[in-house]
Amino acid sequence: MAKIIVIYATRTQQTRKIAELIAEGIRLENVEATVVDVNEATKMTARLSEFDGAVLGSATYHGEMLQPMKTFLFALEKAGLEGKAGGSFGAFGWSGEAPGRIYNTLKHVVRMDMVNGPLMLKSASLGGGIKMAQDYGREIAKKVAAKG
Numbered sequence: 001m002a003k004i005i006v007i008y009a010t011r012t013q014q015t016r017k018i019a020e021l022i023a024e025g026i027r028l029e030n031v032e033a034t035v036v037d038v039n040e041a042t043k044m045t046a047r048l049s050e051f052d053g054a055v056l057g058s059a060t061y062h063g064e065m066l067q068p069m070k071t072f073l074f075a076l077e078k079a080g081l082e083g084k085a086g087g088s089f090g091a092f093g094w095s096g097e098a099p100g101r102i103y104n105t106l107k108h109v110v111r112m113d114m115v116n117g118p119l120m121l122k123s124a125s126l127g128g129g130i131k132m133a134q135d136y137g138r139e140i141a142k143k144v145a146a147k148g
């Protein structure tokens with residue numbers, strides 16, 4: 001079975017909730033989903049190439065992604081994820097820089113095959129956020145399935 005890892009960096013758990021919803025969407029497409037905190041993922045760097053896709057998310061604080069995600073992105077350069085399905089997400093309040101920066105790094109540095117844009121949500125539960133996050137998961141799962 002194909003499998004996708006969903007990695008999040010959060011302070012107040014909103015981004016973790018979005019990660020869980022993305023994983024639900026992935027599973028609805030019969031693809032395996034593993035959700036891990038970025039600190040856990042940092043210890044797994046050598047095993048990341050076992051996954052068929054990766055979705056990375058961080059909340060935005062002071063116009064930036066959280067530091068552990070920034071450090072993790074440097075480690076991804078040589079993690080063997082080139083050409084694999086990728087996406088990014090994050091909870092934000094007003095400017096939401098983190099998801100776009102993660103997206104661009106995965107696209108241009110890690111050279112993943114990205115879905116069409118990052119997912120940015122003010123809340124995991126308001127304003128259709130649940131469905132949007134699940135749909136984002138479904139989209140990346142379909143991309144993985146299409147690769148066979």
Ligand SMILES: Cc1cc2nc3c(=O)[nH]c(=O)nc-3n(C[C@H](O)[C@H](O)[C@H](O)COP(=O)(O)O)c2cc1C
Nearest residue numbers: 010011012013014015059062063091093094095096
């Ligand atoms: C001190 C502080 C700084 C923040 N800075 C930003 C910011 O620069 N841009 C933004 O969009 N949201 C900002 N936010 C809002 C958070 O991104 C928002 O609360 C988000 O839901 C937090 O996600 P998390 O629960 O995953 O940590 C800030 C929040 C706090 C408490």
